[in-house]
Amino acid sequence: MMNLYLKNIIKRSVLYIKNVIGQQRFYTDTQKNHFEVERKFKFDPSKVNLLEANRGKKPFDKVMFLSEKSFTDIYYDNLLDYPLTTNDIWLRQRDDKWECKTPVNLTASMDSYHELENTTLIKNFLDEKLKNNQAIKRQSENIPYYENKSFKEFLFKNYKLEPFCTITTQRRSYLINNKFTMVLDTADFGHSVGEIELIVESTDKVQDAEKRIAMFMKEHDWFFETEGVVMGKLMAYISRFNQNQWECMEKSNVVKRKLFPETLENIVTKT
Template identity: 30%
Template sequence: MTLLEIERKFSWKPANFRTLMSNRGCPRFMSAPIVQSKSFRDIYYDSNNKLSSNGLWVRKRLHYGPYASTSTTNAGVWEAKQAMPGSSFTHSTYEETQDTNRILQMISKYIPRCLGREDHFGLKELCQFETFRRSFLADHKFTVVLDETDFGHSTGEVELLAEDAERAHADIDAFLNRYEWFFDCSKPKGKLTAYFEKYPPSK
């Protein structure tokens, strides 16, 4: 079976990060988080919302140095995420790929005769923004991602790679409930939603 990326989104407050790092929350994680950091710029593409309305997100990710936000970027890596049946905003199941041939197949499902990657698959730029990301492995199993954008939004995800989406979602829910002193799952808001609330698209 294909490994799927299972995610649940949450909100978090940067002011609580010190408590997280010192592992002084109640209850504590099994071990103190070992955090990795990086910065990148995402450029999202679409065509009259034909992709996003079908749960497909296509972007080019340009990586920076480990902590710098003004370093010279590389040429970027194309990525696509296709929401699977039954997926929701808070409990997400995706097929995710960086294979440009597979990305072309995904796009062609909704936009026949789309162009190649050299022509941005014939898509138009939707938006772009920079993210400073911290991530760590919690309780030897769960990847925790903490993002802060250059337009002032903080959000996070807990991720698992699994074949059984239903079981993985149940495991993530139990994990988040255990450490609810840090993870706020009441009203998570994704980066794209927050971006367009701040910068509404021109009509």
């Protein structure tokens, strides 16, 4: 009897601690407000050694190698009409962590996103975004903050969202000049792409960030290849393996905007 009593006490204590942790994470996420401004580029793998030794045609002020890692992304949408990806919204499970990148759309020349990392915030966003979608007949039910493992079932039950692709990426990350984050990605289906990113704390700093990125990339154009079409991993995957989704994204103008952004020259010279 005592063992059963102790087990119940322990069980309730564990649930309480999980709930407290979940609430703390929720509070942190709601207070954390940041926006990603990023520009993709092609790169020559033979120049990576020059990058890391900082011996390129025009050296950087500082190159710091941060890490090399592998991760797997599973992306979700409604496979009938793709209401997320046709609006440049990217819901994914990266290993065991849920993330939803929502467009800020403050610049026509670069990608700018606000990232949601809490399942409750993601749920609230999806409720609002998909409320007029035929797949959503009612507002979704609540889900505890900490039950990430059950979130997959929750997504399908409430929004009819299911995986449309799984990509494993090998990533090398760098900090350049103590301000620009840069990653070089190679996906498991044979596509490579780089990305320069700045994170800002408010929307009124987004356009300044894109100009700083453009000037930086033009100054070091020996490494950053931006001529022609630069296709990110997801766009490359969808174009190769899901023609229906690609056509839906073309109709919504997402393909045109992402593959043919404003040139770096125009960004630098505009006032």
